[in-house]
Amino acid sequence: MSRSALVVALLRASILGFALLAAPALQPGQAFAQQRPLPRVIVLATGGTIAGQATSTSAIGYASGKVTGAALVAAVPGMDRLATISAEQISSVGSQDMNDKIWFDLAHRIGDILAKNEADGVVITHGTDTMEETAFFLDNVLPGDKPVVLVGSMRPSTAVSADGPANLYEAVEVAASPQARGRGVLVVLNDTIHGARGVQKTNTTSVQTFLSPNGGPAGYVDPASVRFVTQPGTATRHVYALPTAPPLPRVDIVYAHANMDAAQIDDAVKGGAKGIVLAGVGDGNGSQAAIDALATAAKQGVLVVRASRVGSGFVNRNVEVDDDKLGFVAALDLNPQKARVLSQLLIANGVTDPKQAQDAFAATW
Structure with missing residues (x-):
């Protein structure tokens, strides 16, 4: 490099340095925000x-x-x-x-x-x-x-x-x-x-x-x-298809209580419910009259799900109620209102077999 070229290069570097010193300082994240x-x-x-x-x-x-x-x-x-x-x-x-x-x-x-x-x-x-x-x-x-x-x-x-x-x-x-x-x-x-x-x-x-x-x-x-504070889910979610138009299939929630008879359950079946969710006492239980009526509904092809009115905890399968024998589904961690939603989607997608439905209730993120 000739002496004159070197002088020009140094002069340009000096001008650039003064420009950088004179420029306002970027706030944290400002450069990133300007780029995206x-x-x-x-x-x-x-x-x-x-x-x-x-x-x-x-x-x-x-x-x-x-x-x-x-x-x-x-x-x-x-x-x-x-x-x-x-x-x-x-x-x-x-x-x-x-x-x-x-x-x-x-x-x-x-x-x-x-x-x-x-x-x-x-x-x-x-x-x-x-x-x-x-x-x-x-x-x-x-x-x-x-x-x-x-x-x-x-x-x-x-x-x-x-x-x-x-x-x-x-x-x-x-x-x-x-x-x-x-x-x-x-x-x-x-x-x-x-x-x-x-x-x-x-x-x-x-x-x-x-x-x-x-x-x-x-x-x-x-x-x-x-x-x-939790990690994203790693399992592949099952995405349910919607019918071409509303409504979703009818699923009723019946609320368990002391001295419960079968009236709510019988009325739900007569009214055309394709599924029934029991908001049961304790671990998703109900009176003997209610359980017998639900068993009859299950034999008629109604999807029967046992949930709990308690508000927290799991409804475990085959505890207090013989789900395998009666053809019931245990809601696990889902409360009655969410158990109803999932039941509607399952029925809309042709899933009414209790075993297949239980697998769907057990699916988590």
């Missing part, structure tokens, strides 16, 4: 308390589903830094009125979103009363590993201490997180992440109503981080 676009999250609104407005008739009363999904998203500051968000309205009902049609609409729309790569994650705003059933239904019919997160609130949007905005923020945070992939459908409320199979509503009014009694939560979330 924000995740895309679609919010599907169904109504519920999170979209509720207080009424003038009661100090604690409210009307569910009055606020649109778009309005809910717009009301939460800072979510635009988590993801690129769009909102769609699927329904506007309290979750006590959740039904097969809305379930099918959700499943079909989410299926399209995933198949067409319209988003990296989906959030569903939903009432808390039947949220666990919707989550479990979707967990059994949706393919793929992208996050699908249900969220709601225990207080309406107009309450002084509304919990909906923080819950929605954290649900979007989870749906946008790569850590949430491959974990099935999740439920997020009150800084806690639950899996669809284990989560249950356990309190009428507390913001800490959702628990996973038999396995614990899947993780925790706050505005700064998403932390899972």
Whole structure:
């Protein structure tokens, strides 16, 4: 290199050095954020308390589903830094009125979103009363590993201490997180992440109503981080096909109690139930009259599942009741309402043999 060329090279290096010193320092994560676009999250609104407005008739009363999904998203500051968000309205009902049609609409729309790569994650705003059933239904019919997160609130949007905005923020945070992939459908409320199979509503009014009694939560979330305490499932999930149109096959839940007779069971069979779930006492048991009526129903081709009204624990097979002899299915860790959902999907897919059904109930992540 000639002396003049060397001088020019040194001069250029000096100019570059001054430019770097003069440039503003990048904040932690800023360079990474500039290199990657924000995740895309679609919010599907169904109504519920999170979209509720207080009424003038009661100090604690409210009307569910009055606020649109778009309005809910717009009301939460800072979510635009988590993801690129769009909102769609699927329904506007309290979750006590959740039904097969809305379930099918959700499943079909989410299926399209995933198949067409319209988003990296989906959030569903939903009432808390039947949220666990919707989550479990979707967990059994949706393919793929992208996050699908249900969220709601225990207080309406107009309450002084509304919990909906923080819950929605954290649900979007989870749906946008790569850590949430491959974990099935999740439920997020009150800084806690639950899996669809284990989560249950356990309190009428507390913001800490959702628990996973038999396995614990899947993780925790706050505005700064998403932390899972369980590993993603390694087993291949069975995805059940939906009928061409709703409704799902009829499955009734009968509630066991002292001095129980066979009336509920006989009425369910006469009413056309294709399956019956016993919300049994203790380990899924019932009176002798009830067990005899269920055995008769099973012989007639009705899928009979023993669950428990207790709220936690497993209903074990062939304990107290001879399931092998009577043709019953033990719900294991599934509560009555989830046992009903799985029974509906099994019957819709032609699975009515008790042994095959028991294998399906035993399948876990």
